[in-house]
Amino acid sequence: MDAFIYTAMSGADQALVALNVRANNLANAQTSGFRADLISMQSKKVPGYGYDSRQDVQVDRMAVNAEPGRLTDTGRKLDVAIDGPGYLALDGPEGIVYTRAGSMVLESDGSLTLDSLPVMGEGGAITLPEHDQVMVGTDGTINVRPLGETELQTVGKLLLVNPDPADVTKDSHGFIVSITGSAYEVDDSVQVKGSHLEGSNVSAVDEMMQTMALTRSFEMQMRLYKTADELSEAGNRLIRA
Incomplete structure (x- = not known):
């Protein structure tokens, strides 16, 4: 169960990181010469004994959008x-x-x-x-x-x-x-x-759509966390019974 919680919380944390990147892009939509930031993430196993089933979402690299502006x-x-x-x-x-x-x-x-x-x-x-x-x-x-x-x-x-x-x-x-x-x-x-x-090469429409998708992803991860908590509590009740 703790592996389930670890995965949900890791996903939620990186969704927040991606939201910050998108928010910064939107804030610079009118900044002359601004290049939009691109973020790449990857799921990696958590190192160490006993963590074989744990997965952590990490930033793979930060890239720069090379599309020209107007x-x-x-x-x-x-x-x-x-x-x-x-x-x-x-x-x-x-x-x-x-x-x-x-x-x-x-x-x-x-x-x-x-x-x-x-x-x-x-x-x-x-x-x-x-x-x-x-x-x-x-x-x-x-x-x-x-x-x-x-x-x-x-x-x-x-x-x-x-x-x-x-x-x-x-x-x-x-x-x-x-x-x-x-x-x-x-x-x-x-x-x-x-x-x-x-001008900036940020597409405000695209950034808004990505922001909404990331917000939904964050909410889903938090629901998974709540579900894991409920399952853990149910298991504890069975043990006590």
Whole structure:
């Protein structure tokens, strides 16, 4: 009987974990460049002597939905969207991290940041000189027209990467990182679209349907737990009789 209870409670616990993932996806349905989280679970035997019949549901891995979001024309010169697969690179506190969000900010010292992190170029963090105009090419090249000049000058090129979707996960801040912790090589095939932003790839309808299914699953597991408790009590009465 305790094996029955163990299975029911394990299933209910992981249903709650999955509900939290879905809730986070829904909360970011309007977040620019957000990639929906995917959760994979697997039933595993509980190790140890005497636990052969016990099963535990565990998170197998957390994955990232690689489907693209919709591109929106913002008209803002420092907005960029990845047109197809790929990521922008940022200089995080613990190493290079990656993102699909593209609303870059020009700081007072000329540095480009995104979500308060320096935007990385192929030669390091990108800094712009004082300028009248800025343009981002489809290959990530950043051109500016310096103050008092008439011609555009290239000041850097965005560090664009295209890792295998199966090799990426998210860190505690929601940025894309490598599962192995390594940095990705530059991929010249990645294209960007200036003055555009990519929307979240979360499907609110799908997330709501999955949330309802998980809620029903949790309720079923709790009913099983109650049934196991009733069966245990009935067995105890028979023993006492």
